[in-house]
Amino acid sequence: MLIRTRMGASIDGYIATPDGLPAFLVMPGFVPHGSYEWPEFSKLCQAVVMGRVALDAGLRSGNWPWPGLQVYVRTSRPLPETVPADVMVGDHRPEALLGKLRIADLAGDAFLLGGRRTLHAFLALGAIDKLELLQLPVLLGEGVPFSLPGAPRRHLRLEQHRAFPDGTLHHVYTFATGES
Amino acid sequence: MAKLIYSAVASADGYVEDAAGSFEWAAPDEEVHRFVNELERRVGTYLYGRRMYQTMLYWETAHTVPGQPPFAREFTAIWQAAEKIVFSKTLASVQSARTRIERNFDPGMVRHLKSATEHDMTVGGADLAGQAFRAGLVDELQLFLVPVVVGGGKPALPNDVHLDLELLDTRRFASGAVYLRYRPKPA
Numbered sequence: 001m002l003i004r005t006r007m008g009a010s011i012d013g014y015i016a017t018p019d020g021l022p023a024f025l026v027m028p029g030f031v032p033h034g035s036y037e038w039p040e041f042s043k044l045c046q047a048v049v050m051g052r053v054a055l056d057a058g059l060r061s062g063n064w065p066w067p068g069l070q071v072y073v074r075t076s077r078p079l080p081e082t083v084p085a086d087v088m089v090g091d092h093r094p095e096a097l098l099g100k101l102r103i104a105d106l107a108g109d110a111f112l113l114g115g116r117r118t119l120h121a122f123l124a125l126g127a128i129d130k131l132e133l134l135q136l137p138v139l140l141g142e143g144v145p146f147s148l149p150g151a152p153r154r155h156l157r158l159e160q161h162r163a164f165p166d167g168t169l170h171h172v173y174t175f176a177t178g179e180s
Numbered sequence: 181m182a183k184l185i186y187s188a189v190a191s192a193d194g195y196v197e198d199a200a201g202s203f204e205w206a207a208p209d210e211e212v213h214r215f216v217n218e219l220e221r222r223v224g225t226y227l228y229g230r231r232m233y234q235t236m237l238y239w240e241t242a243h244t245v246p247g248q249p250p251f252a253r254e255f256t257a258i259w260q261a262a263e264k265i266v267f268s269k270t271l272a273s274v275q276s277a278r279t280r281i282e283r284n285f286d287p288g289m290v291r292h293l294k295s296a297t298e299h300d301m302t303v304g305g306a307d308l309a310g311q312a313f314r315a316g317l318v319d320e321l322q323l324f325l326v327p328v329v330v331g332g333g334k335p336a337l338p339n340d341v342h343l344d345l346e347l348l349d350t351r352r353f354a355s356g357a358v359y360l361r362y363r364p365k366p367a
Contacts, residue, residue, distance in 0.1 A: 013194020151331030158356035167347030
């Protein structure tokens with residue numbers, strides 16, 4: 001099992017607009033769960049990892065965004081009793097959540113959805129195997145940055161690099177070990 | 181007519197310096213440096229803010245540093261041959277040849293310079309570039325994306341500039357750095 005994260009960011013490093021809308025949505029013709037080879041990516045994944053805000057947003061949406069996936073939630077509050085997932089695991093400690101994910105022995109990979117605090121907690125644990133950055137051809141000028149202040153510096157290895165027809169660039173990185 | 185280019189180095193999370201003010205992680209290797217030299221050879225004038233000018237001043241005397249590799253000596257000569265304009269309200273004097281100070285960023289003056297020269301111009305530093313972007317003066321954005329996340333620091337791109345861009349070119353280097361070239365889309 002690999003832990004993968006995949007995010008869209010503007011060239012100036014914002015993953016969401018100031019009002020919290022994903023940066024992807026500024027791209028003309030963007031189709032949620034359709035564009036930028038999302039279907040191919042999602043076929044690799046058997047689980048999704050997220051913070052509580054993302055879970056609650058998914059539950060409120062009325063259209064469960066992660067059908068067929070096991071769900072791992074970083075949360076200190078009890079999980080809802082009824083959820084549209086066969087397996088849902090919660091823990092407020094990132095290392096414990098990671099342990100439960102590893103024990104699950106998934107045949108597929110795990111998609112680390114976010115939000116930022118969950119993403120950076122896993123980053124600090126050295127638990128992310130692949131970082132997929134979709135760099136959107138736009139300057140947003142403001143918004144929610146990719147980085148959290150104080151997040152550790154990590155060197156990357158570029159595994160893949162390609163351009164989509166709309167000018168979005170797809171960079172796939174792994175994390176270099178033994179460097180800071 | 182010259183193009184005005186904003187060229188910057190950025191971490192994968194969008195910073196030109198980390199929170200400690202360090203940018204040693206962005207140092208180009210020989211392959212990237214030689215590529216940069218070819219780009220810079222077309223530049224006739226550099227527009228700098230004070231801080232970027234003071235950083236780049238290293239190249240005014242870099243030829244006196246022992247043991248410089250050939251690609252660094254080549255860049256030194258390219259930098260020294262170009263004109264420099266420093267936009268600063270406080271800088272009293274310059275320490276490099278072919279350099280003058282302007283107290284204010286005057287878009288009309290920059291527009292006139294673009295029309296009066298054939299060699300390209302670059303604007304250095306995100307703050308100064310922001311003024312140039314907002315005035316509609318920037319023709320290209322060139323970005324060297326370094327394979328590192330630094331977790332915060334000084335943004336490589338200006339704040340408060342919203343712009344749709346067209347990807348013109350991209351190149352991947354052995355180090356994992358990527359060169360990206362964009363131009364603004366018409367509003």
